[in-house]
Amino acid sequence: MSTATPNASSDVLDFVVHKANGLKGLVDTGLQSLPRQYIQPPERRLHASQVISQESIPIIDVSNWDDPQLVESIFEAASKWGFFQIINHGIPQEILDHLQDAAHGFFGLPNEERKKFWKGKSPTDTAFLATSFTPLKEKVLEWKDYLSFRYIPGDEKSQTLWPSVCKDPVLDYMKRVEMVIKKLLELLLTKLNVREIDKEKEYALMGSLTINLNYYPHCPNPELVTGVGCHSDISSITVLLQDDIGGLYVRGIEEDSWIHIPPVNGALVINIGDVLQIMSNDQYKSIEHRVVANGSKNRVSVPIFVNPGPDALIGPLPEVLETGAAPRYKPILFSDYFSYFFSKGHDGKNSINYAKI
Numbered sequence: 001m002s003t004a005t006p007n008a009s010s011d012v013l014d015f016v017v018h019k020a021n022g023l024k025g026l027v028d029t030g031l032q033s034l035p036r037q038y039i040q041p042p043e044r045r046l047h048a049s050q051v052i053s054q055e056s057i058p059i060i061d062v063s064n065w066d067d068p069q070l071v072e073s074i075f076e077a078a079s080k081w082g083f084f085q086i087i088n089h090g091i092p093q094e095i096l097d098h099l100q101d102a103a104h105g106f107f108g109l110p111n112e113e114r115k116k117f118w119k120g121k122s123p124t125d126t127a128f129l130a131t132s133f134t135p136l137k138e139k140v141l142e143w144k145d146y147l148s149f150r151y152i153p154g155d156e157k158s159q160t161l162w163p164s165v166c167k168d169p170v171l172d173y174m175k176r177v178e179m180v181i182k183k184l185l186e187l188l189l190t191k192l193n194v195r196e197i198d199k200e201k202e203y204a205l206m207g208s209l210t211i212n213l214n215y216y217p218h219c220p221n222p223e224l225v226t227g228v229g230c231h232s233d234i235s236s237i238t239v240l241l242q243d244d245i246g247g248l249y250v251r252g253i254e255e256d257s258w259i260h261i262p263p264v265n266g267a268l269v270i271n272i273g274d275v276l277q278i279m280s281n282d283q284y285k286s287i288e289h290r291v292v293a294n295g296s297k298n299r300v301s302v303p304i305f306v307n308p309g310p311d312a313l314i315g316p317l318p319e320v321l322e323t324g325a326a327p328r329y330k331p332i333l334f335s336d337y338f339s340y341f342f343s344k345g346h347d348g349k350n351s352i353n354y355a356k357i
Helices: 009-018 022-027 068-080 093-107 111-115 167-190 199-206 274-279 334-341 350-355
Strands: 059-061 083-087 127-131 145-151 208-216 228-231 237-242 248-251 258-260 268-272 289-291 299-307
Touching: 009 022, 022 111, 022 127, 022 145, 059 068, 068 083, 068 167, 093 145, 093 167, 093 208, 093 237, 093 299, 145 167, 167 199, 167 208, 167 237, 167 268, 167 299, 199 274, 199 299, 274 334, 274 350, 334 350
Parallel strands: 059 083
Antiparallel strands: 083 268, 127 145, 145 208, 208 299, 228 289, 237 268, 237 299, 248 258, 248 289
């Protein structure tokens, strides 16, 4: 049964957010033109003149985690670009394909089935469906829905309540990717003179894992919207699986330039988050990025936000300050930083100022 497309801005917000239809529900009404609520001002759109086509981020082969050159390659990528792609990471292509199929499967469910998991109505607090970023606090909505899971190893009671169409592919992937996450963090911290990641450091680096199934439906005027606005992540690191459509851009070194991160089959995109920039006292860079919409295809992507535990105290690592460097950030509770980040719309790199001395 089709539903009439809402017109007024208040009607759009009510339909998409309060009535839990999401952007997918709006598009499914037969949307022919963009509601004003989604049209970005010109200065917040990505223009072709800003895109640098001849540059891209490093692609790193991690088939041998013990290779000394691998540490150097990751260190250089993390300190210069803040982004890199990894290949030959050991996660079978079949697992990655099933995960992307699961994302399309969930967003292909009837609207009433998806609604059951809307934030605040979901049968479990470890899985919820939402739209945009902070839709009640943003001036303009982002062109995205997402299904978010808080992954707690062994939490089978909660996981049985996850949507059946994507539960097993998500869990299969998370069990495989945990090792990759730990290896990456070990190598990144080796260059910060950290010899061992003990339980306290592990909690401060990866005490909370969130995996999102992002869905960007096709858009009648993709040049006027943003899939995700300019921001840096607040994670330690983020591990992203792209599909083959593309649309992720990272800020370049030159002023107001952007670099497209091309999809590489089987690769995972890794980016440094604010937490690791803070812990490294700016040796590693948490770089702004954004996502554009597509005019003809429905795009999915699957990020894992590798976050500290909520009670972790975040600040420059003692090992980093052993050289005599002055700390650039004050110690803060990650839960406070998290709350600040989600108290507003995406606003570039401004969140990290919250932690600066």
